[in-house]
Amino acid sequence: MTAGVAAHVDEAAVERVFREAYGQAVATLIRIFGDITVAEDAVQEAFVVASDRWRSDGIPPNPAGWIVTTARNRAIDELRRSARGRALHDQLGAVATTSHGPGMADRREDGPVRDDQLRLIFTCCHPALRTEHAVALTLRLLGGLSVDEVARSFLVSEAAMAKRLVRAKYKIKTAKIPYRVPSEADLPERLRSVLSVVYLIYNTGLDDPERTSLRSEAIRLAGALVELLPDEPEAAGLLALLLLSESRMPARTAEGALVLLRDQDRTKWDRTMIEEGHAIVRACIRRGQPGPFQLQAAIQAVHCAADSFQATDWPQIVALYDHLFSVMPTPVVALNRAIAIAEIEGPAAALTTLDAIAPDLDTYHLVHAARGTMLRRLGQPDAARAAFERAAHLAATKPDRRFLTQQIEELAEDAARMQPRRP
Amino acid sequence: MSQYLLSTYAVEGEVPGAPRTPEEMQAFMQRVVALEAEMEASGTFVFGGALHDPEAATVVRMGGSDLVMTDGPFVEAKEHIAGFYIINADDLDAALAWARKVVDAIHHPIEVRPFRATGRVQA
Numbered sequence: 001m002t003a004g005v006a007a008h009v010d011e012a013a014v015e016r017v018f019r020e021a022y023g024q025a026v027a028t029l030i031r032i033f034g035d036i037t038v039a040e041d042a043v044q045e046a047f048v049v050a051s052d053r054w055r056s057d058g059i060p061p062n063p064a065g066w067i068v069t070t071a072r073n074r075a076i077d078e079l080r081r082s083a084r085g086r087a088l089h090d091q092l093g094a095v096a097t098t099s100h101g102p103g104m105a106d107r108r109e110d111g112p113v114r115d116d117q118l119r120l121i122f123t124c125c126h127p128a129l130r131t132e133h134a135v136a137l138t139l140r141l142l143g144g145l146s147v148d149e150v151a152r153s154f155l156v157s158e159a160a161m162a163k164r165l166v167r168a169k170y171k172i173k174t175a176k177i178p179y180r181v182p183s184e185a186d187l188p189e190r191l192r193s194v195l196s197v198v199y200l201i202y203n204t205g206l207d208d209p210e211r212t213s214l215r216s217e218a219i220r221l222a223g224a225l226v227e228l229l230p231d232e233p234e235a236a237g238l239l240a241l242l243l244l245s246e247s248r249m250p251a252r253t254a255e256g257a258l259v260l261l262r263d264q265d266r267t268k269w270d271r272t273m274i275e276e277g278h279a280i281v282r283a284c285i286r287r288g289q290p291g292p293f294q295l296q297a298a299i300q301a302v303h304c305a306a307d308s309f310q311a312t313d314w315p316q317i318v319a320l321y322d323h324l325f326s327v328m329p330t331p332v333v334a335l336n337r338a339i340a341i342a343e344i345e346g347p348a349a350a351l352t353t354l355d356a357i358a359p360d361l362d363t364y365h366l367v368h369a370a371r372g373t374m375l376r377r378l379g380q381p382d383a384a385r386a387a388f389e390r391a392a393h394l395a396a397t398k399p400d401r402r403f404l405t406q407q408i409e410e411l412a413e414d415a416a417r418m419q420p421r422r423p
Numbered sequence: 424m425s426q427y428l429l430s431t432y433a434v435e436g437e438v439p440g441a442p443r444t445p446e447e448m449q450a451f452m453q454r455v456v457a458l459e460a461e462m463e464a465s466g467t468f469v470f471g472g473a474l475h476d477p478e479a480a481t482v483v484r485m486g487g488s489d490l491v492m493t494d495g496p497f498v499e500a501k502e503h504i505a506g507f508y509i510i511n512a513d514d515l516d517a518a519l520a521w522a523r524k525v526v527d528a529i530h531h532p533i534e535v536r537p538f539r540a541t542g543r544v545q546a
Contacts, residue, residue: 128515175515175537176513176514176537177514177516178514186516
C-alpha cells in the first residue's frame with residue numbers, strides 16, 4: 001500500500017463516519033449484549049481498528065455495518081476471555097451465534113438498526129432518570145458526542161460529566177430500565193419525556209456559539225424520531241418547532257446582542273427550513289390531534305409566515321396560545337400569551353396580565369423584560385428601568401444581558417431627549 | 424426475574440388522604456387487601472406489610488466490644504418508612520406499574536429500589 005493511496009482517505013470523512021456510526025453501532029450492540037458499557041467499549045475498539053485499516057484500504061461501502069460486525073466480534077472475544085464475560089456469553093450464546101450464520105449478519109445488523117436506536121432513546125430518556133442525566137446520555141449514546149464534548153455543552157468538567165454518565169448507566173443496569181419501545185398505553189407519556197429531552201438539547205444550544213452543534217444534533221434526533229414514529233404527531237410537531245426556530249437564527253443576534261422578533265431582518269430567515277416547517281404544521285393540522293409541541297410549532301409557523309412584525313396574524317397567535325394554555329397551563333405559556341395580547345389590546349392590557357402572573361415567575365428574567373417593555377411603551381421610564389435591571393440581574397446568557405443593557409441605555413437616551421434643549 | 428423494594432413513606436403530622444373515619448379506614452383496608460391479593464395471584468408478592476410507628480424502634484450497634492442500644496429510629500426525621508413490599512418484577516417498568524397501584528391504594532409516596540437477594544433468599 002502506497003502513501004499516495006492512503007492520502008485519498010480523508011481524515012475528516014473518517015471522523016464524520018465515526019460520529020454517524022456511533023449511535024447506530026452502540027444501539028445494536030446493546031441489543032445483542034444487553035450492556036451499555038460492553039457495547040461502548042467494543043465500538044471504541046472497532047474505531048481503533050477502523051482508523052488503522054481504513055487509512056490503507058479506504059472507507060468500506062457500509063461503514064456502520066463494518067463497525068458493528070467488528071465491534072461484535074471484539075466483544076465476543078473479550079467476553080470469552082473474562083470470567084465475568086463467560087457467564088454472560090453463555091446466556092446470550094444463542095443470539096451471538098445465530099448472527100454469525102452466513103447471509104444473516106448483514107440483515108440482522110442493518111434491518112433493525114433504526115429500531116435499536118428507538119429502543120435506546122426510550123431507555124436514555126426514561127422518566128426514572130433525572131433530566132440532566134437523560135440529556136447527557138442521549139447526546140453521548142445517540143448523538144455520538146465525546147464525553148468531553150458533552151461536558152463542554154453543559155459547562156461542567158470532563159470528570160464531572162464522566163461521573164454523571166457512569167451514574168446514569170449504573171441506574172439503568174441495576175434498576176433494569178428496559179431497553180424497548182414502551183407499550184401502546186405508556187407511549188404518549190414516555191414519548192413526551194423523550195421529546196422534552198430533545199427540546200432541552202436544542203435550547204441548550206441557543207445563544208452560545210460554543211454550543212451550536214447541540215441545535216443541529218437536536219434537529220437530527222427529532223428527524224429520526226419522526227422517521228421512527230410516523231404515527232406520532234407530537235414528534236412531527238417537535239421537528240417543525242425546531243426547524244421554524246432554527247430558520248430565524250441568522251437574524252436572532254446582531255453584534256452579540258439579542259434582536260427582538262419585531263426588529264429582525266426577515267430576509268435573513270432560512271426559507272428552506274420555513275417551508276419544511278410549514279409543510280409539517282399543515283400535515284399536523286390535517287391530522288387533527290393537536291398537542292403541546294404541534295401548537296408551539298403552529299405559533300412559530302404564524303410568525304414565520306408574516307413578511308413584517310406588523311403583518312403578523314396576532315388574533316391567530318393569541319387563539320393558538322389559548323389552546324396551548326388549555327393543554328399546558330404553565331406560567332411561561334401565560335407569559336407568552338400576555339406578550340401576544342399586547343399586540344392587539346395594547347401595553348396596558350398586557351401589563352395587567354403580566355402583573356397577575358409575575359409572582360409565579362419572579363426569578364424568570366423574561367417576565368421582567370416584558371414588564372419593562374410594556375412600562376416603557378406606557379411612558380413610565382423609572383418603573384421600566386427597575387424591571388429591566390431586575391431582568392438583567394436574572395438573565396443567564398450574554399446575548400440576553402447585552403440586550404437588556406441596551407434597553408436600559410435607550411431609556412436613558414429617551415430621558416435625555418425629553419430634556420428641554422438649551423439655545 | 425428481578426426483585427424490588429417498594430417502601431411507602433409517611434410524614435409525621437401530615438397524612439394527606441389518610442383515612443379518618445371508620446368508613447374511610449374500612450375502605451382503605453379493602454383497597455390494601457385487594458392489592459395484596461392481586462400481587463399474590465400474579466406471583467408478584469414476596470413479602471411485605473406495614474410498620475408500627477418509629478417510636479417503637481430500637482437501634483443496635485457495636486460500641487467497642489459491647490452492643491449498644493438506643494431508643495428510637497436510626498434516622499431522626501419527619502419522614503419515615505411506614506411499610507414496604509418486596510415484589511418480583513421483570514424490569515423497572517413492571518415494578519413502576521405496581522408502584523402506581525400501591526400509590527393508588529394507600530396514597531403515600533413510594534420509593535422503588537432494586538433489591539438484591541443475599542444468602543438464603545434467592546432472586
